[in-house]
Amino acid sequence: MxxxxxxxxxxxxxxxxxxxxxxxxxxxxxxxxxxxxxxxxxxxxxxxxxxxxxxxxxxxxxxxxxxxxxxxxxxxxxxxxxxxxxxxxxxxxxxxxxxxxxxxxxxxxxxxxxxxxxxxxYPELMQFIIAKLPSNPQWSVNQILSHLTPQEQKIALLVAEGMSNAKIGEVLAIAESTVKKHIGSIFTKLNINDRLTLALIIKKT
The missing domain is CATH 3.40.50.2300 (Response regulator)
Structure with a gap:
């Protein structure tokens, strides 16, 4: 490279x-x-x-x-x-x-x-983009989240709201490194590479 x-x-x-x-x-x-x-x-x-x-x-x-x-x-x-x-x-x-x-x-x-x-x-632009996305029927979100553990589901939803790893850790009272590991697992299970794609899937699928 x-x-x-x-x-x-x-x-x-x-x-x-x-x-x-x-x-x-x-x-x-x-x-x-x-x-x-x-x-x-x-x-x-x-x-x-x-x-x-x-x-x-x-x-x-x-x-x-x-x-x-x-x-x-x-x-x-x-x-x-x-x-x-x-x-x-x-x-x-x-x-x-x-x-x-x-x-x-x-x-x-x-x-x-x-x-x-x-x-x-940058985080502010991600939050801006996510805020512009329409919410989707609850059933479609549940279908996506069914592939994840309960903790991963919580983290995925917070990522979709534009929260940083540090903020998610603060909200869920877990270490930022733990948040990072969970997000890696979420990406693997959903076959995606980044937070924006995750937000798009949850908000737009």
Whole structure:
């Protein structure tokens, strides 16, 4: 897997440079970024795009990048993330959308999540998306939850409400690490990879 970062911002570059998988592949021009993508045709490429470094029309440029290089997994970063833009980019195929000034631990988590085939979006956007989903008949939700243990059912419903692992642990009075294990089990049983998909299944199936 190759990870490339495109940004003009010193603050962004400073944090991104601390992500082990970057290995110095931080570029300041579109040409350099494209050259690195094309240099690894047989390798999974993750591209962190700092949209504010591109300027006007960045979201459309990001879409064009995905059209030109469909095998690349694009993560869009914004200085001021926007719900509308985030939803639009996710619909276009962006694999991650978050704050460009996130610390390197969060950026590493985003890269890892996307590298594993899942979608990563910041918590507030996930809550916004989930809140917009219509509720479904109780029978369909029960049918989905029947595959899970009672504790997993509680956790799945809380995830579908947009709660973080820490908040779920607080609500259920269990350790955050235990929540994490249960969520892993839920994903396996339902054959899914991420929290957003779980929320969509529960809210929209």
């Amino acid at each position: 190759r990870v490339i970062a495109y940004s003009h911002s010193r603050a962004v570059c400073k944090e991104v440079a601390q992500v082990p998988s970057i290995e110095g592949r931080i570029v300041a021009t579109e040409q350099e970024m494209v050259a690195l993508i094309e240099a690894a045709p047989q390798v999974t490429v993750i591209v962190l795009c700092h949209l504010d470094s591109y300027g006007a029309g960045a979201a459309e440029w990001c879409q064009a990048l995905m059209n030109d290089y469909p095998s690349a997994k694009v993560i869009a970063l914004r200085d001021r993330p926007d719900f509308t833009e985030g939803c639009w980019l996710i619909r276009q195929g962006v694999r991650g959308y978050g704050h460009s000034l996130s610390n390197h631990h969060i950026i590493a988590q985003i890269v890892q999540t996307v590298g594993q085939g899942s979608v990563w979006i």
